[in-house]
Amino acid sequence: MMINKAAVVGAGLMGSGIARHMASHGIQVTLVDNNEEQLARAARVNENSDLQYTSDMTAINAVDYVIEAVFEDPDVKRQVLSQISSAVSPDCLIASNTSSLLIGDLEKAVTNPNRFIGVHYNNPADMNPVVEVIPSDHTETHYTDAILKWMKSAEKLAVKCKDTPCFILNRQSLPYINEASRCLNIASPGEVDSVVKNRLGIGLGPFAVMNLVGLPVMAAASCNLEVLGRGYRAAPELQERSRLNSPDWDIEEVGDVSKDKTSAIVKRLRGAMIFPGKDILAQALCSRDDLHLICKEALGYDKSSPELLEMFEPAVTTELLEVYLSHQ
Known part of the structure; x- marks a missing residue:
């Protein structure tokens, strides 16, 4: 046609x-x-x-x-x-x-x-x-x-893509977005976005992404992903802010973020990138190349989840996944 x-x-x-x-x-x-x-x-x-x-x-x-x-x-x-x-x-x-x-x-x-x-x-x-x-x-x-x-x-x-909850793009990205929201228990939105830009090399931080897309849209999509179980749970911080019809996140300018705080944020967000990527590939929901393309071209990740899985030793991957899942 x-x-x-x-x-x-x-x-x-x-x-x-x-x-x-x-x-x-x-x-x-x-x-x-x-x-x-x-x-x-x-x-x-x-x-x-x-x-x-x-x-x-x-x-x-x-x-x-x-x-x-x-x-x-x-x-x-x-x-x-x-x-x-x-x-x-x-x-x-x-x-x-x-x-x-x-x-x-x-x-x-x-x-x-x-x-x-x-x-x-x-x-x-x-x-x-x-x-x-x-x-x-x-x-x-x-x-x-x-x-x-x-x-x-x-x-x-x-x-x-196969017809699965949140398809590939949001299945890959929402755990990262929700974990960034959970990181508010140790850091501010500005600190999280600063670490993401300066340490992970991602141009647009997760809180800036949420402001761009809209908190209600992000919150609704996160709820639809919960059917997949542990590792895909919606962050209460994001849900509550959306429910109260709160304004966009206030992403303040920050100076240097402490070493301990930076390390914790990096580990939690790297784990949140790896977890869904590993799951998507294990279930053959799309090819490795298509997942790489989504991570790099649509989401702007510095390293795609397939690249992270190939780059880290198995013990490091296990540690990052354990850190991520410990906050679920």
Whole structure:
């Protein structure tokens, strides 16, 4: 199939980024949202992009492809997917940008679920090079192939993933994000981010990442990962801050962080990087090369989890994992 006309449902930060990316690569894009104020904000942000805007779902009846990018709530997404199914043609490719919900569960809201697929962009959607493509057991191959082919033409690094909780990107990254939140028992957000940048060589610290993506999004995705058990538990510090609708983390400027504090943060966060990577590879959820690509290109890690597993002696890996799991 060819993708010439598309729609993005949800005009927030993620939806706008997806729409910009598609429009910049020759697709006629309509951005849909039932909130007129949200649409107006999106129009201002995207004033230099060739996009159409509407609050009328029936206006997308002639598109080839539509992706929902609404809030990470299963009930909200199912409702929107049902509305999309009613508005588009029977063979229109429908996608969800969910970061953590199972595609096999969401597809129940879609008529003709053989044309439904997960397409997970990472913020900022128009700039981050990696996109996860997640077919369900019912997705027909030609739809999957069409998305993979288009992503390649649109300069994205598409990684085909199995339909498992949080897929690969968030399964790898959320334990690290949650452990950074747990490190508040020994350090401030500014100290943690400083250690990450200066000792681990990662340009954007975990608290800066949380502020960029949004605490509610991070908190919701973390809860969806808990089904995997120990090692994937959500940090109470992040959940509480999100529940209270608190503002972004205050990432203060810091000087030198003490040697003991730095050592503890490094060990805990290295363990949090290694743990999910080891698990992903053991279960063959994706290839070593694809996991490396996600770590380096999407998450900006200095060393990918496969590299860390290859770099450290087994005894060191065991120690780091024990340190990480001791805080679960």
